[in-house]
Amino acid sequence: MQLSLVGVAHAYGDADVLTDITLDIPGGRILCIVGPSGCGKSTLLRLIGGLERPTRGQILQMGRAPEGCLNPLTYVFQDFALLPWRSVAGNVRLVLEDHGLPGAEARRIVTDVLARTRLSDFADALPRQLSGGMKQRVAIARALAVNPAVMLMDEPLSALDSQTRELLMDDLVALWTRAPFTSVYVTHNLAEAVRLGHRIVVLSRRPGRIAEMVDIDIPLAERTADHPDLARQQQHLWSIMRDEARAADSELVDG
Numbered sequence: 441m442q443l444s445l446v447g448v449a450h451a452y453g454d455a456d457v458l459t460d461i462t463l464d465i466p467g468g469r470i471l472c473i474v475g476p477s478g479c480g481k482s483t484l485l486r487l488i489g490g491l492e493r494p495t496r497g498q499i500l501q502m503g504r505a506p507e508g509c510l511n512p513l514t515y516v517f518q519d520f521a522l523l524p525w526r527s528v529a530g531n532v533r534l535v536l537e538d539h540g541l542p543g544a545e546a547r548r549i550v551t552d553v554l555a556r557t558r559l560s561d562f563a564d565a566l567p568r569q570l571s572g573g574m575k576q577r578v579a580i581a582r583a584l585a586v587n588p589a590v591m592l593m594d595e596p597l598s599a600l601d602s603q604t605r606e607l608l609m610d611d612l613v614a615l616w617t618r619a620p621f622t623s624v625y626v627t628h629n630l631a632e633a634v635r636l637g638h639r640i641v642v643l644s645r646r647p648g649r650i651a652e653m654v655d656i657d658i659p660l661a662e663r664t665a666d667h668p669d670l671a672r673q674q675q676h677l678w679s680i681m682r683d684e685a686r687a688a689d690s691e692l693v694d695g
């Protein structure tokens with residue numbers, strides 16, 4: 441399934457938050473959205489996920505959801521959003537309930553996604569027994585369990601320390617390399633964007649519009665931290681984002 445945004449704009453009351461967003465989200469690719477704080481990144485994700493309706497423009501879904509898809513659009517949030525009283529397997533199983541799956545099929549899916557996210561040994565653990573990185577792996581397993589057409593990720597690594605963030609990026613690359621999924625991945629971190637994004641969109645300060653869009657052809661598995669082309673891309677994107685972030689920052693200071 442491919443998503444296309446055509447002339448999308450959004451306002452909360454009188455406040456314009458996003459303007460003139462035209463953009464394709466290619467199937468089987470990771471699209472990263474970066475931009476200064478408050479520029480409308482989470483709003484854009486909510487519009488794509490159908491949690492809000494755009495004030496203007498259209499969001500088109502083309503093609504079919506993948507085979508076995510139980511939920512076309514799923515979220516992964518910064519704060520994991522796990523139920524504390526449910527085990528790891530129980531949190532994943534939760535999203536399969538209400539789909540009328542036979543018990544054996546639900547168990548197969550849970551076993552499969554826990555194996556893919558390296559959580560098989562922790563199926564019975566409770567969230568409070570897990571590190572932050574493991575909690576986020578549970579949230580990713582839960583999102584993958586419904587075999588979504590598009591996985592919507594809102595700053596999924598921002599609550600984690602830098603080492604854990606590196607490990608989770610390796611995990612995401614491994615997951616994607618084994619079974620490419622489609623994702624819209626919001627981050628304020630350009631290093632994350634150039635590591636994970638096939639396409640990177642930089643939004644301007646509010647009201648967010650597309651300031652830059654680049655495609656990076658280097659395979660994810662080859663994107664080492666010291667890759668010279670990536671360093672160049674990151675520098676280029678930062679030069680654009682820095683100006684927007686500075687301007688946004690002085691607007692806030694000026695009230």
Ligand SMILES: Nc1ncnc2c1ncn2[C@@H]1O[C@H](COP(=O)(O)OP(=O)(O)OP(=O)(O)O)[C@@H](O)[C@H]1O
Nearest residue numbers: 452457475476477478479480481482483484628646
């Ligand atoms: N439900 C809402 N009602 C009114 N204003 C809102 C609402 N949600 C967000 N906003 C405002 O819209 C703007 C964009 O918010 P949004 O959360 O989309 O930005 P963001 O780029 O995700 O920010 P951050 O980098 O801080 O996560 C902000 O000024 C915010 O205060």
Ligand SMILES: [Mg+2]
Nearest residue numbers: 481482483594
């Ligand atoms: Mg946000």
